[in-house]
Amino acid sequence: MILWLTSYPKSGNTWVRAFLGNYLGANLGNSIDNIGKIKSFPKKKQFENNVDEKILKGDGFEIFKYFIAAQNIINKNNKFHIIKTHNFHGSVKNSEFSNKKNTAGLIYIVRDPRSVAVSYAYHEDISFEQSIDQMLNENRIATNDKFYFEARSSWRGHLLSWLGSPYPKLLIKYEDLKKDPFHNFELILKFINQFLDKKIDINSEKIEKIIKISSFESLSQLENEIGFKEKLGKTNFFRKGDIDEWKNVLSKEMIKKIEEKFNKEMKELNYLS
Helix, strand or coil: CEEEEEECCCCCHHHHHHHHHHHHCCCCCCCCHHHHHCCECCCHHHCCCCCCHHHHCCCCHHHHHHHHHHHHHHHHHCCCEEEEECCCCCEECCEECCCCCCEEEEEEEECCHHHHHHHHHHHHCCCHHHHHHHHHCCCCEEEECCCEEEECCCHHHHHHHHHCCCCCEEEEEHHHHHHCHHHHHHHHHHHHHCCCCCCCCCCHHHHHHHHHHCCHHHHHHHHHHHCCCCCCCCCCCCCCCCCCCHHHHCCHHHHHHHHHHCHHHHHHCCCCC
16 A cells, blocks of 8 residues: 655655655665655656556656556555655546555645745746746646656645545644654654554654754755755755745745635645734
């Protein structure tokens, strides 16, 4: 079964992967490489053996028909998998993202959309205006050579699709992770344990150690030294991770556009009063 680690892009998903990869991995070596221990979906290699090459090279929309089939293959070994995705939990051309047969539950990482807009712009080397427009697009499909076709929807559409799904779920705010990483990472480990027969040993000393080696500062330093394969643009993947940077870089018009579009959800998450 799959436990999805899901979020809209640039919301802290990779930071959580770094923590889990380092905490759950037997080797506590290079912390940035251990991120890869938490695999991502969808990836090209997950479809190469069961999807016609013409479909893989086509316009992309046909690939969504094979998402559940690919998950069936992942789950053939009857093991527990923690897998990261930025896909929304909905249907594309009547093809669903997942189902109860393959999904055990989910951890959803949410971040203030004003911060997401800034971080995503730097990540993709696009303007703030372009970043916001993509976040507002309910039909947003992202593509690149690494993960093929990813249906993201808007920031709100992504959030509501997963929170409205029929699986056990844990909602973690990025801002809470920043303010109290120990408490929130401990919550994540306890949530994972409910799906495991052999429980994770939740050790306070180890949590503190892994938080330190998985910090933004540590990951940023490692990225400068050896690089990070998930970096897309010119700016470091682990750039700042600030909570309130948007206040200094977004215009009043940009802020208003985000707040008006996502007003209800931002109030429910206490991003707006």
